[in-house]
Amino acid sequence: MDVLTTMTLTRRTFVRTAAIAGIGGAYFGGAHLLLKDERWTPNRSFWVSRGREPAGAPLRGEREADLAIIGGGVTGLSTAVHALLRSPGLQVVILEAQYVGFGATGRSGGVLGNGTEMGTPPGTEDTVPFVIDLVDRLGIACELERAPVAQLDPYRYALGLKHAAEGLGATVHEGCRVRSIEDGAPVTLRGDGFTLRAPKVIVATNGYTPKLGIATSRLFPAHTAAAVTGPLPREILRDIPDSILVMTSGEMYMWGRKAPNGRVLVGAGARYFYDNGLHYSGDGFLFPALHRCMAKSFPALASYPFQHTWTGPMGCTADQEPIIGIAGGSGNIIYCGGYCGHGIAMGSKAGFFLAGMLHGEKPPAWMLRPTLDLPGEPLRYIAVNAVINLMNLGLYRMPKHD
Ligand SMILES: Cc1cc2nc3c(=O)[nH]c(=O)nc-3n(C[C@H](O)[C@H](O)[C@H](O)COP(=O)(O)OP(=O)(O)OC[C@H]3O[C@@H](n4cnc5c(N)ncnc54)[C@H](O)[C@@H]3O)c2cc1C
Structure with missing residues (x-):
């Protein structure tokens, strides 16, 4: 099915899925505030x-x-x-x-x-x-x-x-x-x-x-997550769109696609770490939350676990x-x-x-x-995460340019 699926989830669903990248308000001001981490996350992608x-x-x-x-x-x-x-x-x-x-x-x-x-x-x-x-x-x-x-x-x-x-x-x-x-x-x-x-x-x-x-x-680097299922039965795959876009708030979304050998690949979220940190492999709740979001949007996928999960740094302005x-x-x-x-x-x-x-x-x-000049730390950490959290909660939209 060559359809771009755009749907707005209910607020209740969003509150659950907001946890996808730990961008719920609870994270704000968390333990990473004073942590300087010079490691880089390895590439664990399906590809x-x-x-x-x-x-x-x-x-x-x-x-x-x-x-x-x-x-x-x-x-x-x-x-x-x-x-x-x-x-x-x-x-x-x-x-x-x-x-x-x-x-x-x-x-x-x-x-x-x-x-x-x-x-x-x-x-x-x-x-x-x-x-x-x-x-x-x-x-x-x-x-x-x-x-x-x-x-x-x-x-x-x-x-x-x-x-x-x-x-x-x-x-x-x-x-x-x-x-x-x-x-x-x-x-x-x-x-x-x-x-x-x-x-x-x-x-x-x-x-x-x-x-x-x-x-x-x-x-600045914002880390995001992606995951892929194993090969799925043909009858399950038939009802999944080739390209997925599910809004989780007015601004944030879960995206996805079909991947080689009958798999479904989805991704979501944004996290910023202190001092432009480049190390994040995902918190314990990250991929279960991403799977819940996928299963909520496509119930037929609920019983198919992810086979590969990974994260990576997006360069942002x-x-x-x-x-x-x-x-x-x-x-x-x-x-x-x-x-x-x-x-x-x-x-x-x-x-x-x-x-x-x-x-x-x-x-x-x-x-x-x-x-806009971004401030240095610790203000950068506070400002970037505040914007991410507000966007995730649907309380702030970036002005579109056209
Ligand atoms: C999980 C995830 C999913 C995404 N999905 C999509 C998608 O479906 N479609 C899309 O359009 N975009 C997607 N993006 C964004 C897209 O991947 C990036 O915008 C794009 O790949 C940026 O390419 P780049 O070459 O600028 O940077 P990168 O691919 O990050 O390349 C930078 C390279 O520089 C190297 N490097 C860094 N520092 C040094 C140094 N000091 N010396 C030498 N080398 C160095 C790094 O090792 C790295 O290989 C996604 C990003 C992520 C993380």
Whole structure:
């Protein structure tokens, strides 16, 4: 059934489901307030569980490049592909801390949507056909479904972009975490056992960006959850829509899709942790609450437990729209992110905009807009969680942009 299901649950149901990501008011001011946690949540997604490709070799020693890209998610990989399509022979080096697809990209639902979380500002009306065309042109095997709501395997999409970038001449180093960015011309990137110098640097680390000391007042990570059932009987699956959207308040929702081998994949929630924390595997009640929400919406699924559950950090901004920004005194460090859970198609298109900027082209003006400066801690923790909780309780709506 190719139907987008939108339904508003009753308030009573919501109060139960509000617990999905621990965003009920009870959490506010909780134990994480003074906790600084430097760990990163491993990628436990269904997509990666189906088989992880061996990571590329890390960079060792000193190297120079024309373009350095930090981050091997859709943003960084799409930037590399488009930079090389425009300038064959450019020396492009991608540095990925873990492995390509480790971040939000390889944990996402792989649902493709035009526009952004908040609307369709200029340049975003065609992000889905943009991805479909890219997948076709590059011959990426990622189980792309061209249904009314297109979807793919996001980890295999990332791997396909990586191979395409390498085929065009890029070098992708994995297991290479950048620890410092020294401004200058060239910019110097340093990590354990390596130094990379490049006249242009793209920071494509999205929710991880504040930990690099970049865009700290503009970007923050909000952790969200996803889960997938095992293969379901055909007669159960027949009555489940291909694409799911269930409102849990005026603003928050449970999303979902059918996944390979007759599974149903759902996700919901947002949590912010002190000091842009990047470690959250889900509280004890998180996945039971997500399952209850799924079963309430689709009673036939009640007796089918989740087979995989995982979480991941979405890069967010104060107005929930993605940004491109310039950092550093020489203007040669460009960062991009903040898709607020809507970045598979948009991040791919952003890579096209970023590659254009290397040729002096301007991205859509709205992406360069100033945003509200987020305070430092502890005010950031209080403010971000207050907004999340109010949205979850249906007491606050973000103003839509169109
Ligand atoms: C559970 C979940 C479900 C989602 N579902 C969808 C969906 O269905 N559709 C959709 O459009 N969007 C979805 N999203 C959002 C989407 O995944 C993101 O917007 C998008 O993947 C962002 O891509 P990115 O390349 O900018 O960042 P990421 O994919 O997060 O990539 C950043 C990379 O940078 C690396 N990195 C970080 N710091 C460093 C460093 N210091 N040095 C080197 N490397 C570093 C990280 O390891 C990471 O691999 C979902 C997100 C989550 C978490």
